[in-house]
Structure formats: C-alpha cells, structure tokens
Amino acid sequence: MTKGDPVDHLFQELTIADAQKQQQQQKPFQVVLVDIGEAARREIHCTETPLEECAEELSFVALSYxxxxxxxxxxxxxxxxLASITSFALDDFYDLCSMMRKEPNLKSIKYVWVDAICVDQTNYERRKATIHQMSNIYEKAAYILAVPDLHKRHLMNVSSENSKIGQCISDNSKYIYHLIQGNTEQLVDLDNEFLDKSKVPENRTLRQLLANYTAYLSHGLTTTLRQNLYNYDSEKTLDMICESYEASLANSHENLDCIKNRIQYEDCRNRPLDDLLAYYKVAGILEQKPYGSIYQTGDWCPFGTYNRIWTHELIRRGNNIRQAMKxxxxxxxxxSTRVWVISEYHIAKKKNNLKYWFIELSNPDNLDMTELPFFKFDFTNPAFSSVVGNRSYDNYVAHHNNATPADVSFHSMLIKQLNTQTFLEMMLKSKASKNQDRFYAILPQSKYKDKLNQVGHWEINTMMSVKLKLFEIMDTNDKWDLFFLSGNIYSSNTYKVLPTFVASDIHWPYVDSFVQDRLCNFDTNLSFRNFDTNGSFPITLRHNSNLRLNYLQLAPTQYYELPKDYTKQFISNNSQHQKTLFNHLKLDKHCLINMVLLFQYHRERMSLDSRLLGMPSDFVTLIGSYKENKWTLCCIPTKDFKELWGSYNNTGYGTVFNIY
Incomplete structure (x- = not known):
C-alpha cells in the first residue's frame, strides 16, 4: 500500500495478539479485485474471493504506485x-486498464488489485485485516505492475510545466518507448521519418553526419559522443555540419568559398552537384577538435547565411525527448523511494514478475502504442546492466550534460533504485509518512526481519530515533557504515544537538557517487572489521544515565591525533563546541582538549591512490577529552586536511572513544 496519509498504515496496530487472532479465524481472507475489462469500458465492477483459493481464472495484477x-x-x-478515490483520476485508471487488455502478457488476466478501490478505507477491522495480508496479496499476484505516474492528474494540477512535459511525452511516445526498450532499428526508422517530415535535405552525407555527430537523433541520445563531455556544444556542432553542407552546394554563399576545399572531395568532376560533401573530411574536423572549440580557435567561422527552419525543429525535438526521459x-x-513501494518491488524480486508502465504513454486511441509489451524489469539481468556497470565517474558528474546517453541515465537510476540499494539506503533515504513505517516496510526484506514483531513496542517518531534504533539492532558492519555516513564532512550537522552521530542529515548525492564508483576500490575485508559478533565491539550503543544521553562506544584499530596547536586554535574559535563540551557534557573547563581523526578503512593497508581518493569522505573528526572520555563529532575545513598528525595503533583496543 502506497498511500501517503499516516492513518492508512496500520501495521503498528497489529500486535502479536492481532496476528494470532487473524491466523485463528476460520473464515479465509476475502480479497477484493477489479474487473479489468469492465474498467476498460469505464465501469468499476468488483468481485470478492478467498485469497488462498485464487484459481487460474481469477489470477490478478497488483498495482504499485x-x-x-x-x-x-x-x-x-x-x-x-463505497470507494472514495483521491489518489488518482479514474480516467487514467480506465486508460491503464485499456492498455492492460491489449498487453501481450496481461491480456489473459481478468482482474487487477488496486488499494484505493480494493481496501475498505472506512471499515477499521476490514482495513486492518487487508493490511495484515498485504504481503500475501502482492505475492499471490501474477504480475506486479508499477505505474509511477498513476497520479498524473495530481502532477498536472501541481505545475503547468508538468503539463507541458506530459505533452512532450505524448507527442514522442513511440520514440520514448523504443528508447527505453533499447530498440535501435526502430529509433533510426523514426528519426528518418522525422527528417523527411521536417524537410531536411535528402543528402546522404548530411544525414549521416547529423546522425553520428549531433545529440538530437538516436545515436546522440544513446551514446556518449566524446570523452571530453565538458567541451561538447551540440548546437555549434550542428551549425558546423550545416555550413559544411551548404558550402558544398553549387550555389552556396560566397562567404563559404573559403571552406569548400576543406569539406569537398578532391576530385568533384564526376560527382553530382548535390553530392560534393565529403563525410570523412567533416568527420575529421569534428574529431580533431573538442566539440565547442571549433569556433573559438579560429578554425571555423559561423556564417549563418541560410534560414534553416528544420534545424530548430531538430533541436526542439531532441531537447524535448531528453527532458521527457529525465x-x-x-x-x-x-x-521507488516510498517505503511501502520498496516492500512491493522486493516481493516482485522473489518471482521476478515486475513490469512498469507510464500513464503518459497510455493512449488507447493511438494504434502505434496499443498491444506493445509493457516494460519489464529483470532483477536477475536488468536491461543495460553491462553498460551501466562500465560507466565512468565522469559520466556520473556529467549527468545533466547533453552528451550523456538518455537511455543509460534512465536505466542506471532504475538499476540503482530497484536492484542495488543497501539496507541503510532503503531505511534512511526512503520517504515515509510515519518513521515507524520504515521498519514495518523494510525489515521483512532484510536480514533483520526477526525484529519485526518488536516494532510496535519501539517509540519511533523522528529520524533521530530511527538511527538510534538502527545502532541498537544492526550488526557491526552496518553500524560502522552508518556512523561514517552520518559523520563525514558532506553530511550536514550543526553540532548543536546531541547525540551528534544521529543529528546529521546524510548527503546522499555525494554518498551515491562515492559508494557506486569508489568504495569498491577499497578492501572491505580488512582485519579491523572482523570483530566479535557479540555486539560489544567495535561499535556499541550505550546510555549515560547521569547525562541522560546515548553515546556510541567506538574501538578503532587505528586513529590519528591532530596537532595540539591546531586543536587549541580550533576550540578557541568555535563557541558552539565549547558550549557542547563544557555545558552539555560537563567537561572540566581546565581539561586538555584533543582532536582525533577516525578513518572508515585502515589507511596503511590501502594503496596511496586509494587513500587520496578516499580522503574527502571516509573519515570523521572527533573533539573531546581522553581523560573524561567524552567526544562529539566536529568538522574541520578541507583546506586543513594535512597528514601532519600522529598515527596510533589500537589493535589491542586500549583506547575506546565514547562519542555523544
């Protein structure tokens, strides 16, 4: 169930007694299903049947949205x-059902389950019983169909820009469909149809150059055109190709005479006048110079002597397709970041039966789009997985550059969200109307599923309480990762709130790039991570009853101490840390203050290159006192990051840090 209203998530109301009572009921659970054929005819007709007895003729599709x-x-x-529907427009649901009736794999399935209609929201007991069976409903479904824009009407109401983008998707629906599916031949055919319709000159060489060197046709939309992404200028490249073509014409403008010999065949005597443009010459110019610098170096001058309406159409269409894909x-x-959706697609992962579709592509009157298969996400071998796995870090940074392949960007995000998210990402990066829902939705899909029956007794209200509970229930490796995610310099923290190790807001955009592109370069099996499994080392959540504060007890194998002069200057310039240490943690104002760096990985067992790559994010800085063993997180400016401090080996765990 994916409703945002807190009152509609009642897992927390299901105590162990509730579950036992449900199991003891003799009457089997009755699931409500909607007839797809009737909905395609703009009518809602429901049927009720025992979930456990769903026969082949009553197989159904479960919607996720x-x-x-x-x-x-x-x-x-x-x-x-009566079903009161406020989550999507019925017209959009009807259009979806019309498409389902013609979809090759779904057209034989008669029913669909959608919570907005199939859950009696006004009957507390029936609603609670349905929620208790949610996992079973999705597991029994023949397919789970994700429809990320089933709330299309809401999107249109929120912003007029969404309406414009929706129109772009509708206008280019067939092209976008084949772009997502990776159907290269169909894309080329559609490109040629567009070029003919836009009255682009039928010069074979011109069209080859447009196809291979601009960002507006299928090759440019699906290929990184050059390694030098930052210098690519798509419009200047298009201008250069057009001027080359125009210079090759017999009646070209006199201003273009100076470049004729650079783009024409050496011997033009036996060639038609409309076929003098040499592909290899123009391609050579484009490949010798970084895109965008052709004009800047003086090697080429923009003349713009012709009114090329078709170039504007080409640019508009290409940009619209990119915008639509984004x-x-x-x-x-x-x-995919909704906690209940995460639960749903993890259930789909077990049977590998997840399909997805967009309402914006649903137009039952468009014969080109009917009877096409919906998109399928194959968890075992996702589409584009080999390409996505080989993408460089530069491709990630250049995400918004026109040279980035639109299809690869789309599938990279899809794979990241559905197939490679860690437990911590699912718990903390997801969106939930109630923070307790994070545990109800995610724990059953994790190695901590045995904790599910305890959630009702936990007091989970804020994200801080979520993180504290995670530090209590997770294993050593996950706790270690969470600590460094929360404490690295890219995560925001005012250091005004204790405990500082749960008060931060994790900066996921940077963490995504780091985890995906760099973390795999480090040895994650270093001996200092192979601690006892009894939960006592190297990281344990404890409570100080005198201060009434939770703290983490951390025992690293190695730590670095910052110079005392630097520490003295740092604390004198930071009144907030003075207040936290001396007022909140009750440190003696005359005690010696130290600053320590803790690295996530053992520095001396990493290569120099790995150490340099890891420096910005794989460490946390502590400030506090060895004598009283009270520490908090702090942050030093990156310009102060110099390896001038002493290294201490802590293999025997002689030093333990109590971090508040």
Missing part, C-alpha cells in the same frame, strides 16, 4: 462499501 491528491471520486463496489526518470525515483 504512489498516491496523489485529486478531487474525490466515489464508486460503489457493490460489496457493501521527467520519467524522476517519476521512477520518486515512486
């Missing part, structure tokens, strides 16, 4: 309750 906010629509299920990418990202 996020709720929006639209005007209330009420339908009579004729099963004793919009769909954002929709997938927004849908």
């Amino acid at each position: 996020r709720w929006g906010e639209v005007q209330e629509q009420v339908v009579d299920t004729e099963l004793g309750y 919009f769909l990418e954002d929709l997938i990202s927004d849908w």
Whole structure:
C-alpha cells in the first residue's frame, strides 16, 4: 500500500495478539479485485474471493504506485462499501486498464488489485485485516505492475510545466518507448521519418553526419559522443555540419568559398552537384577538435547565411525527448523511494514478475502504442546492466550534460533504485509518512526481519530515533557504515544537538557517487572489521544515565591525533563546541582538549591512490577529552586536511572513544 496519509498504515496496530487472532479465524481472507475489462469500458465492477483459493481464472495484477491528491471520486463496489478515490483520476485508471487488455502478457488476466478501490478505507477491522495480508496479496499476484505516474492528474494540477512535459511525452511516445526498450532499428526508422517530415535535405552525407555527430537523433541520445563531455556544444556542432553542407552546394554563399576545399572531395568532376560533401573530411574536423572549440580557435567561422527552419525543429525535438526521459526518470525515483513501494518491488524480486508502465504513454486511441509489451524489469539481468556497470565517474558528474546517453541515465537510476540499494539506503533515504513505517516496510526484506514483531513496542517518531534504533539492532558492519555516513564532512550537522552521530542529515548525492564508483576500490575485508559478533565491539550503543544521553562506544584499530596547536586554535574559535563540551557534557573547563581523526578503512593497508581518493569522505573528526572520555563529532575545513598528525595503533583496543 502506497498511500501517503499516516492513518492508512496500520501495521503498528497489529500486535502479536492481532496476528494470532487473524491466523485463528476460520473464515479465509476475502480479497477484493477489479474487473479489468469492465474498467476498460469505464465501469468499476468488483468481485470478492478467498485469497488462498485464487484459481487460474481469477489470477490478478497488483498495482504499485504512489498516491496523489485529486478531487474525490466515489464508486460503489457493490460489496457493501463505497470507494472514495483521491489518489488518482479514474480516467487514467480506465486508460491503464485499456492498455492492460491489449498487453501481450496481461491480456489473459481478468482482474487487477488496486488499494484505493480494493481496501475498505472506512471499515477499521476490514482495513486492518487487508493490511495484515498485504504481503500475501502482492505475492499471490501474477504480475506486479508499477505505474509511477498513476497520479498524473495530481502532477498536472501541481505545475503547468508538468503539463507541458506530459505533452512532450505524448507527442514522442513511440520514440520514448523504443528508447527505453533499447530498440535501435526502430529509433533510426523514426528519426528518418522525422527528417523527411521536417524537410531536411535528402543528402546522404548530411544525414549521416547529423546522425553520428549531433545529440538530437538516436545515436546522440544513446551514446556518449566524446570523452571530453565538458567541451561538447551540440548546437555549434550542428551549425558546423550545416555550413559544411551548404558550402558544398553549387550555389552556396560566397562567404563559404573559403571552406569548400576543406569539406569537398578532391576530385568533384564526376560527382553530382548535390553530392560534393565529403563525410570523412567533416568527420575529421569534428574529431580533431573538442566539440565547442571549433569556433573559438579560429578554425571555423559561423556564417549563418541560410534560414534553416528544420534545424530548430531538430533541436526542439531532441531537447524535448531528453527532458521527457529525465521527467520519467524522476517519476521512477520518486515512486521507488516510498517505503511501502520498496516492500512491493522486493516481493516482485522473489518471482521476478515486475513490469512498469507510464500513464503518459497510455493512449488507447493511438494504434502505434496499443498491444506493445509493457516494460519489464529483470532483477536477475536488468536491461543495460553491462553498460551501466562500465560507466565512468565522469559520466556520473556529467549527468545533466547533453552528451550523456538518455537511455543509460534512465536505466542506471532504475538499476540503482530497484536492484542495488543497501539496507541503510532503503531505511534512511526512503520517504515515509510515519518513521515507524520504515521498519514495518523494510525489515521483512532484510536480514533483520526477526525484529519485526518488536516494532510496535519501539517509540519511533523522528529520524533521530530511527538511527538510534538502527545502532541498537544492526550488526557491526552496518553500524560502522552508518556512523561514517552520518559523520563525514558532506553530511550536514550543526553540532548543536546531541547525540551528534544521529543529528546529521546524510548527503546522499555525494554518498551515491562515492559508494557506486569508489568504495569498491577499497578492501572491505580488512582485519579491523572482523570483530566479535557479540555486539560489544567495535561499535556499541550505550546510555549515560547521569547525562541522560546515548553515546556510541567506538574501538578503532587505528586513529590519528591532530596537532595540539591546531586543536587549541580550533576550540578557541568555535563557541558552539565549547558550549557542547563544557555545558552539555560537563567537561572540566581546565581539561586538555584533543582532536582525533577516525578513518572508515585502515589507511596503511590501502594503496596511496586509494587513500587520496578516499580522503574527502571516509573519515570523521572527533573533539573531546581522553581523560573524561567524552567526544562529539566536529568538522574541520578541507583546506586543513594535512597528514601532519600522529598515527596510533589500537589493535589491542586500549583506547575506546565514547562519542555523544
């Protein structure tokens, strides 16, 4: 269930007694299903059947989506309750069902389960019983169909720009479909249709240059055009190609005479007048100079003597397709970060039966789009996985550059969200209307599922309480990772709130790039991480009853101490740390203050290159007292990061840090 309203997530109300009572009931759970064929005809017809007895003729599709906010629509299920629908527009649901009736794998399935209609939201007991069966419902489904924009009406109401992008998707729906599917031949055919319709000159060489060197056709939309992404200028490249073509014409402008010999065949005597443009010469110019610098170096001058309406159409179409793909990418990202959605697609992972579709592509009257298979996400071998796995860090940084392949960007995000998220990402990066829902939705999909029956007794209200509970229940490796995620310099922290190790806001954009592109270069099996499994070392959550504060007891194998002069100057210039240490932690104002660096990985067992790459984020800085063993997180400016401090080997755990 993916509704955002807190009252609709009642897992916390299901105590162990509730579960036992449900199991003891003799009457089997009755699941409500919607007839797809009737919905395609703009009618809602529901049926009720025992979930455990769903036969082949009653197989169903379960929808996964996020709720929006639209005007209330009420339908009579004729099963004793009225369904009040405010999460999506019924017209969009009807269009989806029309497409499902023609989809090759779904057209034989008669029913669909969608919580907005199939859960009696007004009957507390029936709603609670349905929520208790949520996992079973999704597990019993023949397919789980993700529809990230089922709340399309809500998106249109929120922003007029969303409406414009929606129109772009509709206008280019067939092209976008084949772009996501990776159907190269169909994309080339559609490009040629567009070029003909836009009255682009039918010169074979010109069209080859447009196809291979601009960012507006299928090759440019699916390929990184050059390694030097930052110098690529798509419009100047297009201008240069057009001027080369125009200079090759018999009646070209006199200003273009100076470049004729650079782009024409050496011997033009036996060639038609409209076929003098030499592909290899123009391509050579483009490949010798970084894109965008052709004009800057004086090697080429823009003349712009011809009114080329078709170039504007080409640019507009290419940019619209990129914008549409980015919009769909954002929709997938927004849908997949909902905690209950995470639960749903993890259930789909077990049977590998997840399909996805967009309402923006659903137009039952568009014959080009009907009967096409919906997109399938293969958890065992995701589409584009080999390409995504080989992407460089530069591709990641250049995410918004026109040279970045639109299809690879889309599938990279899809794979990252659905197939490679860590437990901590699912718990902390996801969106939840109630923080307790994070545990109800994610724990069953993790190695901590045995903790699920305890969640109702935990007092989980804030993200700080979520992190504290994670430090209590997780294993050593996960606790270690969470500590460094929370404490690295890219995570925001005012250091005004204790405990400082749970008060930070993790900066996920940087963490994503670090984890995906750099973390794998480090040895994650270093001996200092192979601690006892009894939970006492090297990181344990404890409580100071005198201060009424939680703290982490940390025992690293190695730490670095900053110079005393630097520490003295740092503390004198930071009144906030003085207040925290002396007022909140009750340190003696005359005690010696020290600053320590703790690295996530053992520095001396890493290569020099790995150490340099890891410096910005794989360490935390502590400030406090050895004598009283009270420390908090702090942050030093990156310009002060110099290896001038002493290294201490702590293999025997002689030094333990109590971090507040």
